[in-house]
Amino acid sequence: xxxxxxxxxxxxxxxxxxxxxxxxxxxxxxxxxxxxxxxxxxxxxxxxxxxxxxxxxxxxxxxxxxxxxxxxxxxxxxxxxxxxxxxxxxxxxxxxxxxxxxxxxxxxxxxxxxxxxxxxxxxxxxxxxxxxxxxxxxxxxxxxxxxxxxxxxxxxxxxxxxxxxxxxxxxxxxxxxxxxxxxxxx
Amino acid sequence: xxxxxxxxxxxxxxxxxxxxxxxxxxxxxxxxxxxxxxxxxxxxxxxxxxxxxxxxxxxxxxxxxxxxxxxxxxxxxxxxxxxxxxxxxxxxxxxxxxxxxxxxxxxxxxxxxxxxxxxxxxxxxxxxxxxxxxxxxxxxxxxxxxxxxxxxxxxxxxxxxxxxxxxxxxxxxxxxxxxxxxxxxxxxxxxxxxxxxxxxx
Numbered sequence: 001x002x003x004x005x006x007x008x009x010x011x012x013x014x015x016x017x018x019x020x021x022x023x024x025x026x027x028x029x030x031x032x033x034x035x036x037x038x039x040x041x042x043x044x045x046x047x048x049x050x051x052x053x054x055x056x057x058x059x060x061x062x063x064x065x066x067x068x069x070x071x072x073x074x075x076x077x078x079x080x081x082x083x084x085x086x087x088x089x090x091x092x093x094x095x096x097x098x099x100x101x102x103x104x105x106x107x108x109x110x111x112x113x114x115x116x117x118x119x120x121x122x123x124x125x126x127x128x129x130x131x132x133x134x135x136x137x138x139x140x141x142x143x144x145x146x147x148x149x150x151x152x153x154x155x156x157x158x159x160x161x162x163x164x165x166x167x168x169x170x171x172x173x174x175x176x177x178x179x180x181x182x183x184x185x186x
Numbered sequence: 187x188x189x190x191x192x193x194x195x196x197x198x199x200x201x202x203x204x205x206x207x208x209x210x211x212x213x214x215x216x217x218x219x220x221x222x223x224x225x226x227x228x229x230x231x232x233x234x235x236x237x238x239x240x241x242x243x244x245x246x247x248x249x250x251x252x253x254x255x256x257x258x259x260x261x262x263x264x265x266x267x268x269x270x271x272x273x274x275x276x277x278x279x280x281x282x283x284x285x286x287x288x289x290x291x292x293x294x295x296x297x298x299x300x301x302x303x304x305x306x307x308x309x310x311x312x313x314x315x316x317x318x319x320x321x322x323x324x325x326x327x328x329x330x331x332x333x334x335x336x337x338x339x340x341x342x343x344x345x346x347x348x349x350x351x352x353x354x355x356x357x358x359x360x361x362x363x364x365x366x367x368x369x370x371x372x373x374x375x376x377x378x379x380x381x382x383x384x385x386x387x
Contacts, residue, residue: 020263027258031251039250043239053246057254064258126237133234148234166194173197176227179234 008033012076020067027067031060034077037150038084044145045088047130055091059084074159081146081160089138132182139163140175147172189213191220199224200231 012033018026038059043052062083070079133144139161146157158168191199191210198205199214206214214220366374 022263024255024259027263028251028255031254032247035247035250035254039242040239049240049242053242053250056250057257060254061257061261064263065261067263122236125233129234129237144234148231149237149239169194169197173193173227176200176230180226180230183230183233 009075009077013072016067016070016072016076019064027064030063030076034080035060037077038080041081041084041145041150042088044133044149045092045141047134051091055087056084059087062087078156078159081150081152081156082162085142085146085160089142092138092141128183128186129179132179132186135182136175136178140171140178143168143171144175144179188217190217191224196220196224196227200228 012030015026015030019030035056039052039056042055042059043049046052046055059080063080066083070076074082133141136144142161143157146152146160147154152160154165154168154172157163158165161168163171191206191214195206195210199210199220203211214224
């Protein structure tokens with residue numbers, strides 16, 4: 001039985017082949033399929049919409065330029081995540097200390113269904129979690145983002161980060177321990 | 187001896203309790219330390235998971251894909267990978283530079299060995315006709331071997347030589363300069379002056 005993920009991977013490869021043959025529409029379709037995940041990844045690293053959308057665009061431009069280098073040893077999605085994580089980590093390194101990641105003022109939180117004080121508490125807790133994740137060492141931070149927010153399996157995270165599964169698990173475990181300490185302090 | 191859960195087992199207990207063996211599950215039930223650790227990290231994980239990325243406006247996605255489409259319009263697909271020549275050229279240039287530099291070193295050493303080899307007075311056999319050989323060409327401009335070296339070196343970029351890992355160690359240049367003869371030093375000075383003038387220094 002062909003799973004949905006496997007079918008998506010096959011479809012992606014067909015689109016990659018078409019894009020390599022010069023079909024811009026095929027690449028546009030790849031963008032439409034993956035833009036949400038790439039944007040969310042970038043948002044987790046930047047903490048605001050403007051930077052996240054700029055960074056996500058950069059990820060797709062790099063993917064486009066490097067498409068011929070996609071070796072098909074992994075899925076297109078994994079390959080795209082790898083580019084995304086590299087772009088984000090480079091960005092984080094170049095902006096180290098210049099910005100605290102948290103809830104941006106323009107975040108739309110739908111508070112219609114909950115009481116104002118509950119919504120406020122939720123926002124505060126979210127800001128604390130994001131600030132704590134932002135203070136993790138780069139590989140731990142990437143492991144948390146990919147595991148917790150993108151729900152990727154450890155072996156795929158290992159592929160994305162160029163590490164072993166054991167190293168990813170160790171990073172994730174230490175990240176949870178560090179998050180616990182950071183959240184206790186806040 | 188108490189055999190606590192390993193890091194991997196703790197992680198499995200946090201994320202997927204069904205994956206740990208019955209024996210380890212029993213330990214977890216009985217061991218307060220392990221259970222406390224699993225519970226606290228599970229709480230951290232749940233708290234982290236509760237945070238969601240705010241969803242942008244539905245219009246954003248169309249706008250975003252159009253923006254990317256526009257941005258890649260001027261880009262050539264796989265610009266860095268499709269052409270085989272740039273990928274091959276760089277290593278080739280490096281190897282060529284390395285090979286040429288090696289040849290230069292070899293030729294220079296041989297040239298110095300032949301031109302400046304210690305000369306011993308020839309003792310001609312008493313009845314032989316003494317014929318004087320032409321002295322070795324010490325004039326660098328007239329030396330064909332040096333001309334070959336110079337012609338080859340003109341086509342080598344220093345960046346390529348440097349990329350090939352051919353660099354002088356500290357003090358090496360001074361050492362070589364001290365070994366030069368007066369003629370060589372004056373030729374070196376002439377070449378340096380010529381190069382400085384060419385670069386407008």
